[in-house]
Amino acid sequence: MTLSRRHKIATQVALVTIVFAVSLSVPALATTPQDVTITAGLTPTNSGPWSATGALQDSGTYLRTDVDPTGSIFHSPRVGSVHDTVTFTGISGSTFTIQNQGLLTLNSAGACCNLTGQWMVDGGTGLYAGALGQGTLTLSGPNLILQGEVHFDGT
DSSP: OOHHHHHHHHHHHHHHHHHHHHHHHSOOOOOOOEEEEEEEEOOSSSEEEEEEEESOOEEEEEEEEEEEEOTHHHHOSSEEEEEEEEEEEETTSOEEEEEEEEEEEEOTTSOEEEEEEEEEEEEEOGGGTTEEEEEEEEEETTEEEEEEEEEEOOO
């Protein structure tokens, strides 16, 4: 075999090796964000029922694991903010965690309270591993309504 033929083969082997190595390090593509609505039934405890439509088709129970009403809620008769962490467990036992930031205000009749804010998915397990998402939250009667988009990263 001639030197130039060996050089061509070595070059081809090196190129195939590089392409293979690069393909292993490229993560899978994330899914396209899709609309979701999550409805959580409010209860006097830090847990209750939930259901989701859209990108997530599931239901189960939630548990508020961390609640932080900021000082503003205690010092203002008209407005206050709250931050909480909520873990949602679906029928299969898979979970996802959401961080909420809400603003409480008196309603038009001067009674407590209207609630609006933002939410963000903070991780998941099982079917919800790699879940990412965000949106808005509002209080509607006895339910907290979370609307937004979710998708799954490809890693």
